[in-house]
Amino acid sequence: MNVTTSLVVIGSYFLMLIIISWLSSRKATSETFYTGDKSSSWYLVAFGMIGASLSGITFISVPGTVLGSGMTYMSIVLGYFLGYMVIIYVLLPLYYKLNLTTIYSYLKERFGVSSYKTGASFFLLSRVIGAALRLYLVAEVLDVFLFQAIGLPYWLGIVITISLIWIYTFKGGIKTIIWTDTIQTAAMLLAVGITFYFIKNSFDFSWVEVFDKVKQSEYAKIVHWETKGWGNFVLGLINGAFITIVMTGLDQDMMQKNLTCKTLGESQKNMFWFSIVLIPVNLFFLALGVLLYEYAIGEGYLQFITDEAGKSTFLLCDYSMHVETEITSDKLFPSIAAGNYFTPTLGIVFLVGLIAAAYSSADSALTSLTTCFCVDIIEKEKDTKTRMLVHVSISILLILVVLLFKQINNDSIVWELFAWAGYTYGPLLGFYAFGLMTKINIHDKLAPLVAIVCPIICVILKENSVHLFNGYQLGFEILPINGTLTFLGLLMIRK
16 A cells, blocks of 8 residues: 555545534534534444444554464453443433433542542543543554655654544534544444455455354363463453443443433443444454464464563564564454555555544544633633633643653553553542442542542552562552542542
């Protein structure tokens, strides 16, 4: 895929988003930006949330994870469904009953201003980290396949990327995002489907034979009862449920979309069908990963090199077998799709899918961060000029954090995202659990101290878990542990 084609594809894609933004944001007000005037159809929200939930992390990283862990990620996905049931029957009724613009307003009513500001601040921290990680992963791919090819510095590529998001979200906000996410979800799923089609043809298989190929692959194992840590099936279910409760149900980004539905019933319907569809979609991505490895290894394109320390690296040969490039598992899908292994059409399809996956989560993150800061932190919900300034400021912050991640350059992006979530979302889990499960009042001014101390304890606990738990390394379990410690901490400061 040449540079000119890439630029035309990206330019056309963003022109489409800007047109959608213009159409959806006419007569927009602050209420439109924050709540979409509560007029969204539940099926549009449900479909668009698929793209926002999956993001570039799923599009790139999840297919690559099957090499080391098979399809055990599905246990976490099944756990997601359990978490969504809690959101549907516990959290959504609460949010609609209180008619909230941001979900952290509940903490103000239940505990007081300090708890309210603490919850909102932890969301801001969590979402900035999460959005930056997602953008960083996609930027790494765009840098290799586009920025470098046109001589664009990495930092300038990031600035342009996030500026484009600002352009199509600054006026319509969440109302625009409901529509753009629908388009972007469709583009992402279509890209994966077309990739499946090309790989099927390369094997000269029927669709039934493709299914058998995945089923019989050594990379396709889903259930690991004996595995310690996140790969264990039962632990995966538990961790998946908690991840969903906090990263969707206690996350303004995801809940802001749900709160644009006309009624509680429609919002619950949206969440139910979204949770159902998410299972086969994730299975689809993992199956793609299996086929990518089977194809690359079978054709001799992918080789494994292990050094004296036991560390493995992957060498991907180009289609002519003349050049070898060291890659990580995150880079397998983009390297195969954008290389010359298939027709150049697949490169175009991949580029569209990658951009769609990245922007379907990044645009809503930018909007929800602006909403939370304006409504919860500075409490200037109806000041349009302030909202615009905050929108620009958060865009700049995301740019800086992405560049910071570029400096530290961590390989395991998909798991690093969840690791951070365990520390930053844990206090939110504890606050909401305490508020919903007890009628106890607390000394509100001490709440920030609890929210800061508990994650620090968890960091220390995780770093020393191998020694404390007879060789067992804590993983995603740190999230419920953090929430439990926060719950106990709030109990200690009760009135």
